[in-house]
Amino acid sequence: MKRLLQILIWTAVAALGAVALGTIAFHRGEPINATWFVLAAACSYLVAYRLYSAFIAAKLLALDNTRATPAERRDDGRDFVPTNKWVLFGHHFAAIAGPGPLVGPTLAAQFGYLPGTLWLIAGAAFAGCVQDFVILFCSIRRDGKTLGEMARDEVSKRGGLIAQLAVLTIMIILLAVVALVVVNALKSSPWATFTLAMTIPIALLLGVYLRYFRPGRVLEASFIGVALVLLVVVAGQWVADSPYLAKVFTLGGVTLAFAIIAYGFAASALPVWLLLAPRDYLSAFIKAGAIFSLAAGILLVRPQVLMPPLTRFVDGSGPVFAGKIFPFCFITIACGAISGFHSLISSGTTPKMIQREGHARFIGYGAMLLESFVGVMAMVAACAMPPGVYFAINSPASIVGATPEAAAATISSWGYPLSGATMTGLAHAVGEQTLLNRAGGAPSLAVGMAQIFSSTIGGDRLLSIWYHFAIMFEALFILTVLDAGTRVGRFMIQELGGRVWKPMGRMNWMPSILLSSALIVGAWGYFLYQGVVDPLGGINSLWPLFGISNQLLAAVALVVATTILLKMGRLKWIWVTLVPMAWLVVITMTASYQKIFSANARIGFLSQANAMAAQLAAGKVAAAKIADTQRNIFNLRLDAVVTAVLAAMILVLLMEALGQWYAILSRSKEPVMQETPYVATQWAEGD
Amino acid sequence: MRTLWKQLQGSLRNFWRGLRQWSGDSAYETYLACATRESAQKPMSAAEFYVEQLNRKYSRPNRCC
Numbered sequence: 001m002k003r004l005l006q007i008l009i010w011t012a013v014a015a016l017g018a019v020a021l022g023t024i025a026f027h028r029g030e031p032i033n034a035t036w037f038v039l040a041a042a043c044s045y046l047v048a049y050r051l052y053s054a055f056i057a058a059k060l061l062a063l064d065n066t067r068a069t070p071a072e073r074r075d076d077g078r079d080f081v082p083t084n085k086w087v088l089f090g091h092h093f094a095a096i097a098g099p100g101p102l103v104g105p106t107l108a109a110q111f112g113y114l115p116g117t118l119w120l121i122a123g124a125a126f127a128g129c130v131q132d133f134v135i136l137f138c139s140i141r142r143d144g145k146t147l148g149e150m151a152r153d154e155v156s157k158r159g160g161l162i163a164q165l166a167v168l169t170i171m172i173i174l175l176a177v178v179a180l181v182v183v184n185a186l187k188s189s190p191w192a193t194f195t196l197a198m199t200i201p202i203a204l205l206l207g208v209y210l211r212y213f214r215p216g217r218v219l220e221a222s223f224i225g226v227a228l229v230l231l232v233v234v235a236g237q238w239v240a241d242s243p244y245l246a247k248v249f250t251l252g253g254v255t256l257a258f259a260i261i262a263y264g265f266a267a268s269a270l271p272v273w274l275l276l277a278p279r280d281y282l283s284a285f286i287k288a289g290a291i292f293s294l295a296a297g298i299l300l301v302r303p304q305v306l307m308p309p310l311t312r313f314v315d316g317s318g319p320v321f322a323g324k325i326f327p328f329c330f331i332t333i334a335c336g337a338i339s340g341f342h343s344l345i346s347s348g349t350t351p352k353m354i355q356r357e358g359h360a361r362f363i364g365y366g367a368m369l370l371e372s373f374v375g376v377m378a379m380v381a382a383c384a385m386p387p388g389v390y391f392a393i394n395s396p397a398s399i400v401g402a403t404p405e406a407a408a409a410t411i412s413s414w415g416y417p418l419s420g421a422t423m424t425g426l427a428h429a430v431g432e433q434t435l436l437n438r439a440g441g442a443p444s445l446a447v448g449m450a451q452i453f454s455s456t457i458g459g460d461r462l463l464s465i466w467y468h469f470a471i472m473f474e475a476l477f478i479l480t481v482l483d484a485g486t487r488v489g490r491f492m493i494q495e496l497g498g499r500v501w502k503p504m505g506r507m508n509w510m511p512s513i514l515l516s517s518a519l520i521v522g523a524w525g526y527f528l529y530q531g532v533v534d535p536l537g538g539i540n541s542l543w544p545l546f547g548i549s550n551q552l553l554a555a556v557a558l559v560v561a562t563t564i565l566l567k568m569g570r571l572k573w574i575w576v577t578l579v580p581m582a583w584l585v586v587i588t589m590t591a592s593y594q595k596i597f598s599a600n601a602r603i604g605f606l607s608q609a610n611a612m613a614a615q616l617a618a619g620k621v622a623a624a625k626i627a628d629t630q631r632n633i634f635n636l637r638l639d640a641v642v643t644a645v646l647a648a649m650i651l652v653l654l655m656e657a658l659g660q661w662y663a664i665l666s667r668s669k670e671p672v673m674q675e676t677p678y679v680a681t682q683w684a685e686g687d
Numbered sequence: 688m689r690t691l692w693k694q695l696q697g698s699l700r701n702f703w704r705g706l707r708q709w710s711g712d713s714a715y716e717t718y719l720a721c722a723t724r725e726s727a728q729k730p731m732s733a734a735e736f737y738v739e740q741l742n743r744k745y746s747r748p749n750r751c752c
Contacts, residue, residue: 077721078740087708094709100752146747167748174752215734219712272745273738280750281710335752344748484750491746507746550752 010050017043021121024309025114031304034380037113038298041121041376045369048125053365056130060565060573061137063357068681070143071353080144083353085362091353093367094284095345096132097291099178099478100335100550101375103441106382106448107543108332109390110320113383114309115329117376123330123337124372127580131554133364134561134577135343139351140360141675147347151560153674154567156656162649163556164492167344169646170549171489172520174341175264176527177546178478180538183256183528184440185471190249191236191431191464192471193256197249198232199282199476200263206278218281225282226289229476233469240431253532260482261525267483268490268517276483283480290449290473294377297452307383307390312414319395320439321540322602323594327587331547336375338580340553342368355683381448382441388418389426393444396537397437407436431464439539442478446470489520530635533628540602541639548591548643552650555584559650559657566664567671585650592647596640605643609636714740 020040024032057063071082083091108116139145145153148167152160186193205228206221214220239245251259267276316324321332335341346364354360382390391414392400392407400407404420411418427435430450435443450466458466491507493516498505504512531538558581565574598604601611612633615621621629663669707713715733718740722730731739 075721076725077718079743081717081721083708084705087705090705090709095749096751098750098752178752210737211734215732216715216737217712218710219707222710271738272741276745277741284710339751341748341751345751348747349744349749481750481752484745485748487745488748546752 010047013043014047017047021118024117027309031306034298034303034305034384037117037305037376037380040117041373044121044125045373048129049366049369052125053129053133053361056133056365056576057358057361060570060576061134061360063137063360065356065358065685066680067357068679068683069140069354069357070351070676071355072681072683073679074143074352079349080352082355085355085359088350088353088355088359089363089367092345092350092363093370094287095349096339096342096367097287097371097374098335098341098481099181099442099474100339100341101371102378102445102474103181103543104333104547105336105375105379106441106445107320107394107539108329109307109379109382110311110313110318110394111325111329112310112314113305113307113379115314115325116333116379119330119333120336120372120375120379123333124368124375127554127583128338128342128372129365129368130576130580131338131340131557131561132342132346132368133360134565135557136346136351136354136360136364137357138561138564139347140354140357143676144352145347145674147343147557147560150347150564150674151556151653154563155560155653155660159560159653159656162653162656163560164496166549166553166556166646166649168489168492168496169642169649170340170546170553171485171492172523173527173542173546173549173642175482175485175489175524176531177539177542178481179257179260179264179524179528180531180542181440181442182260182475182478182482183253183532184438184537184539185442185446185475186251186256187253187438188250188434189432189471190246191240191468192475193249193251194239194245195229195232195236195468195472196475196479198235199229199279199472199479200275202228202232203275203279203282206281207274210278211273221278222281222285225278226285229282229286229472230469233472234465236468237431237464254529257525257528257532260479261521261528263479264482264486264525265517265521268486268521269513272487276487279476280480280484283477286473287477290470291374291377293453294381294449295373297449297456298377298380301452301455303380303384303452303455305380305383306385307387311387316600316603319391319399321543322600323544323591327591327594328544328547330587331544331551331591333375334547334550336372336378338551338554338584339371340550340555340557343553343557356681378445381452382444383448385444385448385451386416386418386422388412388416389422389447390444391416392418392423393435393437393447394439394441395437396439396535396540398535398537400437402437404434404436429460429463430467432467437537439537441539442471442474446474486517486520486524489524490516493519530638533631534635535632536602541605541636544591544595545639545643548588548595549646551584551588552646555581555588555650556653558584559653563657563660564673566661567673571665585654588650589647592643595643605636605640609633609640612636711740 020036023036071080074080105116148163151163206225210221388411391411400410404423408418408420446467449470453466454463531542558577562577601608664671715736
């Protein structure tokens with residue numbers, strides 16, 4: 001009877017999900033209510049978790065709760081700490097949830113709500129969650145080894161080096177693009193700039209408090225910090241209203257880029273307890289609060305989605321970024337559906353803290369489902385504003401024009417009615433001088449969030465406070481990714497440098513710290529500067545580059561996972577990792593090829609560089625712009641080389657893996673696995 | 688009513704304990720329990736442990752995009 005009831009309940013959930021998915025897929029004409037998105041996503045996730053993850057856990061991985069995990073065998077109270085599965089879920093989710101699932105779907109909304117929403121749901125269920133879950137399992141069985149170590153041990157030594165280099169390259173592109181998102185959100189905005197600048201002294205204050213006054217009392221320090229941050233969000237309005245202070249905090253893109261570069265260097269070279277760690281504590285609480293509030297806001301307000309399911313830009317002529325749905329929707333969504341970076345967390349802290357193998361399903365698969373849900377909410381927030389407003393915020397001036405009237409005329413001619421007064425009024429309502437040409441996703445998401453929040457609490461009166469709260473939340477946790485990533489990049493450079501020149505590998509040697517910090521900051525800072533001065537807005541070239549590199553890392557992770565599963569003799573179910581891996585190779589190779597060689601100058605780096613070079617040769621460039629044009633040509637060619645190097649990395653790794661797979665399947669070589677031997681758990685069931 | 692109150696108290700206690708674990712607030716207590724159980728050496732002070740733990744945590748990828 002109980003079984004029958006269960007079947008009935010799950011059939012009802014699946015049917016409701018199918019109806020909701022069908023509604024958002026086939027709805028045309030009138031705006032559609034956001035509740036359908038929430039229902040479609042939630043029901044699909046529940047069914048995927050109940051059926052697909054259970055199948056993977058039982059058949060593909062054969063999780064064994066009688067086997068002691070690294071946390072039990074090596075419990076040291078520091079790295080290896082057995083942790084309650086709900087706490088570890090929160091830990092893992094806080095680590096994997098970054099700005100990607102907020103920014104990616106917001107940018108992909110230029111195709112309409114449908115392609116992005118479908119990929120967020122399907123990509124997470126069949127690719128992203130699978131990757132996180134399987135890599136977590138592989139790492140648990142190897143005492144918490146990293147992805148690079150597993151690639152070296154299970155694929156080949158060259159595979160390990162490629163994985164390490166891929167991580168470093170991706171880190172550089174990632175840091176540049178997230179910094180660009182912050183620059184585009186803060187430029188010419190004294191309120192937002194002041195608020196974010198003030199988080200630095202607040203973090204320093206907390207750092208000293210936690211180091212000298214109350215060591216390790218993270219909760220009380222975080223409560224004080226969050227209260228101070230909320231105070232400076234409100235105080236930002238006074239700064240914006242003061243003629244003198246507003247002038248001080250009104251900064252252009254280039255100045256902001258250099259300020260962020262200097263900040264990144266400081267965060268990397270200064271003691272971690274002083275700036276980086278306290279900022280991370282603040283960010284974790286504000287991130288959790290903002291995501292929860294957004295979900296609650298969408299459920300309470302149930303906004304209408306005004307963006308059509310498909311826009312005219314499915315043809316590849318989009319103003320936010322150029323390229324067709326295939327492959328660029330998948331490249332742009334990235335983290336909300338599958339993120340290669342998650343494999344670093346799944347093979348980092350989490351496997352060392354897990355109590356039971358069986359918890360890997362809830363933590364690995366479940367946390368990624370939640371991340372995908374955040375992506376769907378970001379899509380709803382971006383699509384709930386009138387499409388004309390969305391395009392005005394996200395399009396570069398070189399395409400739509402720099403004034404509200406010019407932008408409104410261009411965007412209206414595309415079929416998305418907009419008046420200049422609407423943009424001026426909206427900018428005024430959120431306390432900004434302008435909202436135009438702020439590509440990057442953060443400001444449009446902030447407008448969407450602010451409209452949802454203000455419909456719940458405060459009405460139009462609080463719109464500007466909510467807008468700046470949303471900007472602060474996004475910028476704060478982007479900067480956390482930036483400083484933590486810069487520091488990790490510094491360690492990677494020190495480690496790689498140590499192979500060439502030993503003293504460079506000494507982690508506490510000050511010249512090595514300063515040199516490696518300068519190298520990593522210089523690398524992402526260069527791409528950031530390039531993005532800020534890019535006439536097409538920077539996001540057009542940098543975000544696809546980031547998406548390609550991120551998805552390539554996911555392909556690396558799935559290659560490693562597939563190799564390990566083949567060695568375990570799981571050939572029958574190998575399609576679970578093989579199919580998403582093949583899909584990622586296809587989309588990243590297609591995107592890489594198009595970004596390098598496309599004849600369309602807005603897509604292909606080389607054709608854009610050649611078009612500029614031709615203009616230069618024909619003397620059509622004004623004398624004052626010759627140096628800028630030459631620099632742009634160099635940057636475009638550099639982007640083409642970086643894309644080619646990334647594509648070459650995955651192809652080499654794939655060849656290495658194919659050699660391994662052939663040897664395993666043809667039984668020409670006995671597979672050697674580096675799995676830790678079985679040790680029975682000493683814990684009673686239910687511990 | 689009394690049982691309900693007790694259940695509520697228990698849930699709140701669990702939530703608070705989970706929040707402390709999640710945020711790292713109770714990390715030193717966890718370390719101290721483990722160190723006194725398994726090592727003859729003098730355990731680190733709270734301040735020493737805090738700095739050592741942060742240096743380890745932020746030397747590997749721990750925040751995603």
